[in-house]
Amino acid sequence: MSNLSRELVFLILQFLDEEKFKHTVHKLEQEFGFFFNMKYFEEMVLGGEWEEVEKYLSGFTKVDDNRYSMKIFFEIRKHDRTRAVEILVKDLKVFSSFNDDLFKEITQLLTLDNFRENE
Known part of the structure; x- marks a missing residue:
């Protein structure tokens, strides 16, 4: 993806966030996979929304990408008792x-x- 495209996506995400389209923002972040919203991720983890946590993270890394990915997916799945x-x-x-x-x-x-x- 070109720099211009990334900037446009970022502007779209910013606009949607300002207009309170939170769900749409996070779906686009996940789909594009280059803007990880740590605050949103933290809120989901603290809220125990393990399935959503895993879905969101899957937009950025896969369980077998590297050992760090494997470790975080393991930790997420461990909590989904x-x-x-x-x-x-x-x-x-x-x-x-x-x-x-x-x-x-x-x-x-x-x-x-x-x-x-x-x-």
Whole structure:
């Protein structure tokens, strides 16, 4: 993208921000991938909006771009506990056909902060 194009995009982003089109601004930032809004990113992280955090970040880097990208995506996904529990429950569902009590016990362990402390 040429310098002129970048400047035009920046002016458009600035205009949209001043006119309070916040959602549009952040979608364009993500799509163009060259203006990372740290304040917006921080607000989403503090608000626990992990899916949006990952989507926004994906406009600038991919998980396999480098080790720093991998690390930040790991940290983001680590905090999305609800999604992690859903995935694990779905994957552990196989055990319910063999032993339903074992399956219930395993899924109950997922709700604990540290399952190693459970007897």
